[in-house]
Structures are given as structure tokens and as C-alpha cells.
Amino acid sequence: MNQKLHLIFNPVAGQGEAEAELSEICSALQSKFELTVYQTTPDEEADFLAHKAVEQGAKLIVVSGGDGTVSSVTSALLNSDVCLGIIPRGTANAFAKALSIPENISAACEVILSGSEQKLDMALCNDRPMLLLAGVGFEAKTIERTDREAKNKLGSLAYLVSGLRELKDFDRFDVKIETESGQMQTTAAAVTVANAAPATSVLAQGPDQIEVDDGLLDITIVAPESISDAIAASYELLRSAITNDHAQLENIGHFRAKQVKIITQPPQKVVLDGEMIGQTPIEVQCLPNNLTVLVPESTASETAEKFQKKSTRVTLANKMRDWWQSWTEEA
Numbered sequence: 111m112n113q114k115l116h117l118i119f120n121p122v123a124g125q126g127e128a129e130a131e132l133s134e135i136c137s138a139l140q141s142k143f144e145l146t147v148y149q150t151t152p153d154e155e156a157d158f159l160a161h162k163a164v165e166q167g168a169k170l171i172v173v174s175g176g177d178g179t180v181s182s183v184t185s186a187l188l189n190s191d192v193c194l195g196i197i198p199r200g201t202a203n204a205f206a207k208a209l210s211i212p213e214n215i216s217a218a219c220e221v222i223l224s225g226s227e228q229k230l231d232m233a234l235c236n237d238r239p240m241l242l243l244a245g246v247g248f249e250a251k252t253i254e255r256t257d258r259e260a261k262n263k264l265g266s267l268a269y270l271v272s273g274l275r276e277l278k279d280f281d282r283f284d285v286k287i288e289t290e291s292g293q294m295q296t297t298a299a300a301v302t303v304a305n306a307a308p309a310t311s312v313l314a315q316g317p318d319q320i321e322v323d324d325g326l327l328d329i330t331i332v333a334p335e336s337i338s339d340a341i342a343a344s345y346e347l348l349r350s351a352i353t354n355d356h357a358q359l360e361n362i363g364h365f366r367a368k369q370v371k372i373i374t375q376p377p378q379k380v381v382l383d384g385e386m387i388g389q390t391p392i393e394v395q396c397l398p399n400n401l402t403v404l405v406p407e408s409t410a411s412e413t414a415e416k417f418q419k420k421s422t423r424v425t426l427a428n429k430m431r432d433w434w435q436s437w438t439e440e441a
């Protein structure tokens with residue numbers, strides 16, 4: 111008998127033809143799985159449906175929608191042995207990009223049919239599940255400015271347009287950051303705490319590479335003095351994302367921690383995995399190896415290779431800790 115698969119499908123995500131996309135997904139997956147399909151509605155959101163599927167004994171849940179839908183489903187999977195598949199159909203598809211899952215429906219279905227299981231870290235931000243990142247300040251304002259109408263018209267360019275508008279009058283704020291190894295205070299325009307992030311999440315790109323399975327959060331602080339500084343910082347972060355090299359401007363800081371508390375003055379808006387969740391303060395805690403996701407074979411083998419390079423990573427982490435200590439002593 112075929113393995114059971116529970117599909118959670120958001121019919122309004124993205125800009126495609128939902129009905130045709132659903133039937134494409136079902137016919138691709140039916141060859142190997144016995145499907146139960148749930149469609150999200152304003153009353154029955156993805157997290158509710160995912161909890162329902164888990165209660166019915168689901169061992170494999172596939173989510174198809176944008177980042178909001180994927181994030182919602184992960185909330186039902188914390189600390190469980192349920193495996194998650196992703197068929198991205200949103201505007202930004204940051205989860206899929208971060209895990210190298212293709213944005214084309216038939217290629218994403220192929221990953222469900224023949225991909226590999228990978229264990230990923232999850233995190234909790236103010237007790238809500240976080241798979242990608244929490245943005246404080248600039249990023250949150252950019253996301254808030256990007257409405258449904260703009261996303262329908264411009265797709266992912268809508269985020270860029272909002273970001274450029276926001277850049278024109280960016281604000282700075284005082285921030286106190288506490289981790290398990292120390293605390294610091296500074297003035298910043300954006301603070302980003304990332305568990306995983308695609309290259310398109312520019313403000314998270316302080317480090318050379320964001321590891322999805324290292325048990326650590328990557329914290330990037332951008333502290334420009336002027337608009338031209340802000341533009342230079344954005345450019346440097348973009349370069350860091352493209353070249354996998356860490357950002358090298360004086361007004362960009364980066365470090366790693368298992369948990370972090372961020373307090374700002376005045377309070378700043380916070381975006382969590384693409385959704386506005388309120389204001390600072392936030393507390394984020396990494397939950398190592400908490401989620402199992404189906405990824406392309408190539409992503410899984412890259413991860414295995416990374417484990418062989420673990421000694422290099424430990425050296426880098428030690429360097430980072432020394433840098434963090436000297437920075438906190440100066441602050």
C-alpha cells in the first residue's frame with residue numbers, strides 16, 4: 111500500500127492558477143503516495159490543518175504556499191518525527207531558496223518523490239516557531255510596506271521597491287543585545303537573527319555562510335550613520351550573500367549564539383519568517399536538529415560534506431567568539 115501524505119495547500123498564495131497547480135501537484139504525487147488534501151481558508155489556517163493532520167497520525171506533511179503558510183505548518187511539527195515537504199508557490203519563497211528546493215512545481219514534486227531527509231535547526235522567537243529569521247527595524251518596516259496588491263503586480267520585486275522607499279527615511283535606534291556569552295549596546299538601523307536565510311534576505315548576510323544545522327543563530331547588526339552608508343551597507347551585504355564571504359564594513363557586525371535577547375529604545379517592529387508579529391523586545395532560542403525536511407539530493411550531500419569540514423568551522427567559531435568578547439569589552 112502507498113505511504114500516506116497529507117498535503118496542505120494555500121489557494122491564494124503567489125500569483126499562479128491555484129486550481130491547475132493543485133491538480134498538477136496531485137497527479138505528480140499520486141504515483142507514490144495516498145493523498146489527503148486540505149485547503150487553507152481564512153477560518154482554517156495552515157497551522158490548524160497541520161495540527162489536524164498530526165492528530166490523524168501524519169508522518170509526512172507537504173505544504174504548498176508562500177512563506178507564511180510554510181512557517182505556519184512548522185509550528186505543528188516542533189519536537190515531532192513528522193517529515194515536511196515543501197512545494198513553494200509564494201512571492202518570495204525564502205524557505206525554499208534557503209534549502210535549495212526548486213520553485214518550479216514539477217521539480218519540487220520530484221524532491222518529494224525522491225529527495226533526502228535533512229535534519230534542520232528550528233528556533234523559538236517569543237515562543238513562536240522560527241525557521242528562517244527575525245528582523246528588527248528596517249526589514250520589518252519593509253515587509254509591512256509590501257502589501258498584497260504590490261506583490262500581485264510586482265512579485266518579489268515588491269519587497270525591493272518597499273526597501274528602497276524605506277531606505278529614504280531609515281531610522282536608528284538604541285539596542286541592547288544579550289547572549290549566553292555576554293551583552294553589548296549599540297545604535298543600529300537593523301538587527302537580524304537568522305536560523306536559516308536565503309541570499310535574498312540581504313540584512314541577514316553578515317556571516318560568510320548561514321548554517322541550517324549548526325545549533326547556532328547568526329546575528330547581523332547594521333549600523334549606518336547616513337543614507338549613503340546605508341546604501342554601502344546594503345551593497346556589502348549583497349556581495350557577502352553572493353560570494354559566501356563575511357560582510358566587511360565597519361558598520362556591519364556579526365556573531366553567533368545559541369540564544370539572544372534584543373531590547374530596543376524606542377520599541378521596534380519585528381518581522382518573523384515574513385509575518386509582522388509586534389514589537390521588541392524579543393528572545394530567540396535555537397532548537398538544534400528539531401525539524402526533518404525533504405531536500406534535493408545535492409543539498410543533503412553538501413551537508414554531509416560540511417560535517418567533514420567541522421574542524422574548520424570550530425576554528426571559525428572560536429575566532430568569532432574572541433571577536434565578540436573584544437567587541438563587548440569595548441562597548
Ligand SMILES: Nc1ncnc2c1ncn2[C@@H]1O[C@H](COP(=O)(O)OP(=O)(O)OP(=O)(O)O)[C@@H](O)[C@H]1O
Pocket residue numbers: 120121122123124125150151152155175176177178179180199200201202203204261384
Ligand atoms: N483561502 C484563503 N483565503 C484568503 N486568505 C488565505 C486563505 N488561505 C490562507 N490565507 C492567507 O494567506 C496568507 C499566507 O500567504 P503566504 O505567505 O503563504 O503567501 P504569499 O503572501 O503569496 O507569499 P510570501 O509570503 O512569499 O510573500 C495568510 O495571511 C493566510 O491568512
